Amino acid sequence: MTVRTRFAPSPTGLLHIGNARAALFNYLYAKHYHGEFLLRIEDTDRERSTQQAVDVILDGLAWMGLIPDKPPVYQSTRIKRHQEIALHLLETGKAYKCFCTPEELAEMRTKAKVEGKPPRYNGYWRDRDPSEAPPNTPYTIRIKAPREGKTIIHDLVQGDVTVGNIELDDMIILRADSTPTYQHAVVCDDHDMNITHVIRGDDHLTNSFRQLMIYHAMGWEIPQFAHLPLIHGPDGAKLSKRHGASSVMEFRDEGYLPEALCNYLLRLGWGHGDDEILSREEQIKLFDLDGVGRSPSRMDYTKLNHINAYWLRQADSKRLCKKILSRLNKRNNLKLDEQNQQKILKLMPSLKERAKNLNELAENAAFLCMTIPLNFTDKAQKLLNDGNRILLKKLAIELNKLPNFTKDSINHCLHEFAQKEKLKLGKVAQPLRAAITGNTISPGIDDTLFALGKNEVLARLGAIING
Ligand code: GLU
Numbered sequence: 001m002t003v004r005t006r007f008a009p010s011p012t013g014l015l016h017i018g019n020a021r022a023a024l025f026n027y028l029y030a031k032h033y034h035g036e037f038l039l040r041i042e043d044t045d046r047e048r049s050t051q052q053a054v055d056v057i058l059d060g061l062a063w064m065g066l067i068p069d070k071p072p073v074y075q076s077t078r079i080k081r082h083q084e085i086a087l088h089l090l091e092t093g094k095a096y097k098c099f100c101t102p103e104e105l106a107e108m109r110t111k112a113k114v115e116g117k118p119p120r121y122n123g124y125w126r127d128r129d130p131s132e133a134p135p136n137t138p139y140t141i142r143i144k145a146p147r148e149g150k151t152i153i154h155d156l157v158q159g160d161v162t163v164g165n166i167e168l169d170d171m172i173i174l175r176a177d178s179t180p181t182y183q184h185a186v187v188c189d190d191h192d193m194n195i196t197h198v199i200r201g202d203d204h205l206t207n208s209f210r211q212l213m214i215y216h217a218m219g220w221e222i223p224q225f226a227h228l229p230l231i232h233g234p235d236g237a238k239l240s241k242r243h244g245a246s247s248v249m250e251f252r253d254e255g256y257l258p259e260a261l262c263n264y265l266l267r268l269g270w271g272h273g274d275d276e277i278l279s280r281e282e283q284i285k286l287f288d289l290d291g292v293g294r295s296p297s298r299m300d301y302t303k304l305n306h307i308n309a310y311w312l313r314q315a316d317s318k319r320l321c322k323k324i325l326s327r328l329n330k331r332n333n334l335k336l337d338e339q340n341q342q343k344i345l346k347l348m349p350s351l352k353e354r355a356k357n358l359n360e361l362a363e364n365a366a367f368l369c370m371t372i373p374l375n376f377t378d379k380a381q382k383l384l385n386d387g388n389r390i391l392l393k394k395l396a397i398e399l400n401k402l403p404n405f406t407k408d409s410i411n412h413c414l415h416e417f418a419q420k421e422k423l424k425l426g427k428v429a430q431p432l433r434a435a436i437t438g439n440t441i442s443p444g445i446d447d448t449l450f451a452l453g454k455n456e457v458l459a460r461l462g463a464i465i466n467g
């Protein structure tokens with residue numbers, strides 16, 4: 001049997017990380033078993049399902065590297081098939097026409113409430129002859145729910161979950177306007193796509209019991225179910241904007257790398273010993289559903305930052321440069337020509353050691369592309385007092401003498417200069433840093449000077465000395 005999983009989002013305009021994690025688990029499970037990972041866009045709500053909302057899903061998945069093995073299936077294109085199956089269930093006596101008006105249904109619900117029963121459809125048309133309905137009355141098609149016994153789902157995460165069939169009612173599968181309901185469409189599509197494992201959020205667990213009625217009525221093979229616990233905020237409440245980023249694009253814009261977000265989402269609620277950091281290859285090799293916990297996970301932004309910092313340090317410098325250029329592009333007063341890009345690339349090994357995310361990385365690299373006069377932070381400005389300006393003037397003369405502006409020669413020059421001035425190196429490095437970066441923090445002073453290059457260093461010092 002080929003394992004076939006699917007991710008089936010409804011285009012809502014964002015890809016919530018709970019859903020993104022479901023996509024990741026579906027992907028990893030399929031890949032672990034050398035199967036297929038498929039995508040179905042559940043776009044039956046035509047008003048919400050704009051191309052833009054669909055693109056959010058496609059872009060989000062592409063960004064996370066979760067590429068489906070086949071082109072996406074759009075649920076809206078399959079309505080004829082959903083109708084065909086509903087009619088088949090009608091013809092085989094597994095479903096029936098219900099002519100109840102909305103008023104009658106409302107009355108039914110009120111009555112059930114008064115009697116202290118759950119507000120369910122009472123099966124009024126289940127055994128009635130449709131000829132009893134007034135002519136031209138619109139009707140829905142309802143499935144005949146089992147009336148006794150129980151239904152068990154052997155869930156791969158939740159274990160065995162049992163529901164008494166008395167809890168189920170004759171749910172609508174085709175509405176009066178002939179459109180399929182969500183429950184019906186999902187089952188038809190999962191069957192036709194040969195899905196073997198339905199892995200989704202545990203908010204769908206009750207849906208699974210209802211969907212099983214359709215599998216049974218059609219005599220279709222039932223997929224394995226795995227319902228994943230939801231992701232909560234750090235305080236245990238439902239994850240929302242007030243906790244921080246909660247959608248994939250927000251995390252991307254806040255400067256997280258996709259491999260870091262995926263790594264974190266995997267570790268959130270799935271464990272393999274104490275292994276915190278796992279590459280995609282390792283994830284595929286190790287992932288299985290038995291490692292998924294049953295209780296809701298709590299989002300831990302600090303841990304995510306830590307994992308992001310790790311993956312930043314591992315990332316290829318050229319790739320990082322590209323990513324931060326798009327961020328620097330949005331800022332004023334920066335010259336992002338080829339020469340300055342080379343400076344960023346030169347300093348990247350040091351820069352990436354110090355940043356938690358791409359925004360911070362861009363922020364820390366910005367000074368390399370600034371034009372003179374630089375903007376100085378208050379602390380930097382303070383360091384550039386008269387005494388230090390005189391010191392920098394002397395230092396500029398020494399730096400100017402260097403025939404080769406290498407890290408070693410810079411280092412040597414700074415040490416010698418400090419010694420001659422009877423100062424600790426820091427007393428020289430700090431005003432120097434302030435003068436050439438506009439800030440009091442930067443990578444090592446030798447790395448910083450080397451990345452900027454001799455001409456730029458002297459030009460920046462000149463602007464301070466003569467300013
Ligand atoms: N479209 C549903 C949702 O976005 C998911 C359906 C499913 O996975 O079965 O919540």
